[in-house]
Amino acid sequence: MNDRIARRMEDIKSFQVMELLARAKELEAQGKCIVHMEIGEPDFVTPQPIVEAGIVALRSGQVHYTPAAGLPALREAIANWYSNSAGITVSPERIIVTPGASGALLVALAVLLNPGDTVLMADPGYPCYRYFVRLLEGKAVCIPVMETSAYQFTSRHIESHWTPETRAVLVASPANPTGALLSQNTLAALMGSVESREGTLIVDEIYHGLVYEDKATTALVLSDHVFVINSFSKYFGMTGWRLGWLVAPKNFTRAADRLGQNLFLAASTPAQHAALAAFKPEVLQILESRRVEFQRRRDFLLPELRDLGFHIPIIPQGAFYIYADCSRFSADSFSFARELLENIGVAVTPGIDFGCNAPQQHLRFAYTTSMEQLQEGIKRLQAYLN
């Protein structure tokens, strides 16, 4: 017997927040009431018309494999969505339906990266990005983004970190955990910078739709040579269904399709049928009212946290996160998060889950719970921190 675990697993970490989540569950089992501001998924359930479409699909026996790239009707519906929401034409052939945005990320990186290739990305950022790159024997170069650039990844970052090994740049807009949104100008500059270096830009747009002032610009408006990741999870409220998509440049679509076929066979069939209802006007109306509610929560939580003494230099423009500097209260955000959980039953995510850029000074607050719960959380924080 040989218990040798592959080397890559030394670099692939679990989400630290899971430890806090487990502890939160223990406390709840003991009867404590926990305010959850650590959870990276909407508290809303899937809109009813999507659920009903899923049920109709199940009742009518839609339980066999779909084509690897997804139901043709769904790929067309996604293409129409781009047409209606962004006024652009995206060929359905460029759209590969995947098991979550996770599947799309794996496919995009796997058709791009050779071992040793590097991918530039922002730190703080979604932790899985660097682990997908590590899985494929590439190297993630995590570049600190600071409040001076509004936590945005800019073409200056590219200029100063690009090397001959760099194959791609991966950005998220709006971003987890900062909520930073890339303006169309910044995005265009990024694209120009990457393309002039003969690299490839990958844009994670899974929080599109969840923006509160400006509209988010899809990178597809600017170029046909970009990889775009998206998902039915966040905006459409379908997290547990595990359904996302990839838009690949034309020259990569056959490889992406072929890889998806081999890695996944196909995405979930009931989920795909359900998602056909996601673009209906009555669903979009529900989603808009949820967006308004998320904004209301952000607009409550942000000034309250600032008043308490958290340093939040930039108004987060999208997603449902506030990335707050907690160094006034603690030099170790992980201990501080544990302390808040134990002492006042407030669960938040420590910065350590998002990279190496001053994680010990930061906490992520997710406003994925009701106003009442957020108010309760703030009340507890006020009593504890003042």
Add this chain to the structure above:
Amino acid sequence: MNDRIARRMEDIKSFQVMELLARAKELEAQGKCIVHMEIGEPDFVTPQPIVEAGIVALRSGQVHYTPAAGLPALREAIANWYSNSAGITVSPERIIVTPGASGALLVALAVLLNPGDTVLMADPGYPCYRYFVRLLEGKAVCIPVMETSAYQFTSRHIESHWTPETRAVLVASPANPTGALLSQNTLAALMGSVESREGTLIVDEIYHGLVYEDKATTALVLSDHVFVINSFSKYFGMTGWRLGWLVAPKNFTRAADRLGQNLFLAASTPAQHAALAAFKPEVLQILESRRVEFQRRRDFLLPELRDLGFHIPIIPQGAFYIYADCSRFSADSFSFARELLENIGVAVTPGIDFGCNAPQQHLRFAYTTSMEQLQEGIKRLQAYLN
């Protein structure tokens, strides 16, 4: 812009049968009636109690992420299944629920393989095995298995192909495309051979339950140091739901859980709730009647194909495939498959999809269609080949 596709994609092929499938659909669109014996999934829909459990889950809002390793209740249900069906104790902690067996394969190989490590496997075999290994920069060593060993992979194969780079052996029982079943003795010998060389055995058991004479022995009966892949797709009739599981040795479970968390977040929530019904007595009764029907189809198809002149030296013991030598009719099974489709509307899978071991001499017939359709297919073949 840079259209350079990663080198791995030169080695990762699409299923050749897809081309035939697309042509079959064209012919059907023209009004032709096609007999489908190319399809690797049961024609039966998901058993109704599983579908109902899925609907109940959707109606009750079970649409958020589950823990990465799966619903605790489902992991326990799978452990109970091993206890009831094989009389063994498998700790639920060793069971990781995954998006299909595909997800389980990816996790198992990724926690085991370093770049350059080799994995021994049978040729013919399920094509994706070697592509998962390639994705991870390992090397698949595909070893011809012949009728002389009843298409089984044996410890002799291990002895003659083991090198210092070999990390693991991957076998399937029953196997796709041959239907070959590993006896408990063969499995024990394989395990002894692998463990004495300090390697790891991975056993794909996704066709367990679909066996027609002997009972299939799970490798978990023989060792706690084996990786076992299984799925709700084939026996439980849940292909499109995309739900499988991995049983990992104890020392690998934390790494496997961590990797699943990063690569998938979790498997589909509605599918997991639905699968909780899969082990109910009324479902097992439905599955047993389907197994009997598959056997009836095999017992019809096998002698008919032999009578026609296909060489099928070994009675396939499991799965729903017959791997037939067609060299009496053609020296090129791919052209022959195309010919059968065009001329008599019979769709089968050419050997090329399963490896390099005389693929041009072989076709795979899947009995995943009704007796009436199989009879029609045989009638057409008789008229055409005689």
